[in-house]
Amino acid sequence: MITAQGVSKNLQNLRNQTPLVHNITNYVVMNNTANALLSVGASPVMAHAPEEMEAMAGIASSLVINIGTLSKEWIEGMMTAGKTAHKRGIPLILDPVGAGATGFRTQTCHQIIKECKPDVIRGNASEIMALISSDVKTKGVDSTESSENAIELAKTLAKETGAVVSISGPVDYITDGASIFTIKNDIPLMPKVTGMGCTASALTGAVAAVCTDSLEAAATAMAIMAVAGEMTLPLAKGPGTFQAHFLDALYSMGDKEILQYLKL
Ligand SMILES: Nc1ncnc2c1ncn2[C@@H]1O[C@H](COP(=O)(O)OP(=O)(O)O)[C@@H](O)[C@H]1O
Ligand SMILES: Cc1ncsc1CCOP(=O)(O)O
Numbered sequence: 678m679i680t681a682q683g684v685s686k687n688l689q690n691l692r693n694q695t696p697l698v699h700n701i702t703n704y705v706v707m708n709n710t711a712n713a714l715l716s717v718g719a720s721p722v723m724a725h726a727p728e729e730m731e732a733m734a735g736i737a738s739s740l741v742i743n744i745g746t747l748s749k750e751w752i753e754g755m756m757t758a759g760k761t762a763h764k765r766g767i768p769l770i771l772d773p774v775g776a777g778a779t780g781f782r783t784q785t786c787h788q789i790i791k792e793c794k795p796d797v798i799r800g801n802a803s804e805i806m807a808l809i810s811s812d813v814k815t816k817g818v819d820s821t822e823s824s825e826n827a828i829e830l831a832k833t834l835a836k837e838t839g840a841v842v843s844i845s846g847p848v849d850y851i852t853d854g855a856s857i858f859t860i861k862n863d864i865p866l867m868p869k870v871t872g873m874g875c876t877a878s879a880l881t882g883a884v885a886a887v888c889t890d891s892l893e894a895a896a897t898a899m900a901i902m903a904v905a906g907e908m909t910l911p912l913a914k915g916p917g918t919f920q921a922h923f924l925d926a927l928y929s930m931g932d933k934e935i936l937q938y939l940k941l
């Protein structure tokens with residue numbers, strides 16, 4: 678069970694421990710996600726050079742691999758960092774950005790899943806579905822499916838890989854293949870800002886660093902996104918001001934806001 682109290686406790690632990698989160702992420706969101714991690718209370722580093730992947734993943738408290746602007750050169754670094762994380766037993770989060778849009782992305786995700794064994798896979802509905810069904814296509818990085826439609830395939834993906842699968846959308850579903858947590862905060866401006874899904878994955882890495890239960894960690898991160906979104910909505914005039922207010926919300930969020938806004 679995820680509860681508002683559990684989310685508060687995990688957020689408090691995160692702020693107390695300021696875990697180092699190693700992100701191999703895309704050029705579009707490096708700045709947004711580093712700021713979101715700092716705002717929530719984590720310590721981000723963005724690094725992808727193969728030469729330093731063993732060392733950086735070797736000192737981090739968690740690793741987030743995001744394939745958003747993938748190239749052949751980056752895959753070697755992702756594999757080295759991913760294997761290092763697995764060997765050290767630190768949480769590994771995979772964001773399969775654009776899986777189902779091109780075979781290159783889908784196949785790279787399969788390779789990462791097979792060789793690095795992520796603890797959590799966080800993506801939008803069609804990305805998650807494309808990892809298990811070749812019939813599903815993604816519109817670049819945007820979902821072509823509703824999160825409800827992805828539930829059954831997400832459960833199968835979780836059972837086949839041993840990872841918790843976190844599907845984002847107007848309603849988020851987080852499953853380990855047996856249990857499922859639901860977060861129902863639909864915030865229409867969130868998909869109008871690039872990198873909100875990447876931020877959700879980065880926060881999943883931050884929470885997983887301080888919470889040993891991957892299902893609880895993944896659900897807590899989506900809950901923090903949801904509460905920050907609700908806090909931001911009345912203050913934002915559009916996508917531009919949403920981004921700035923969203924960081925402030927991550928920074929100032931307390932027990933009161935979690936209790937008031939979280940819709941489970
Ligand atoms: N109406 C909505 N549509 C999509 N995402 C939403 C919506 N409302 C809130 N969100 C939140 O926006 C974040 C990004 O989700 P999503 O857009 O599905 O990911 P991605 O950016 O990877 O496609 C998640 O935290 C999700 O819960
Ligand atoms: C637009 C874009 N193109 C390549 S990566 C990226 C960012 C995607 O971010 P998100 O999946 O969080 O919307």
Ligand SMILES: [Mg+2]
Binds near residue numbers: 775801
């Ligand atoms: Mg995404």
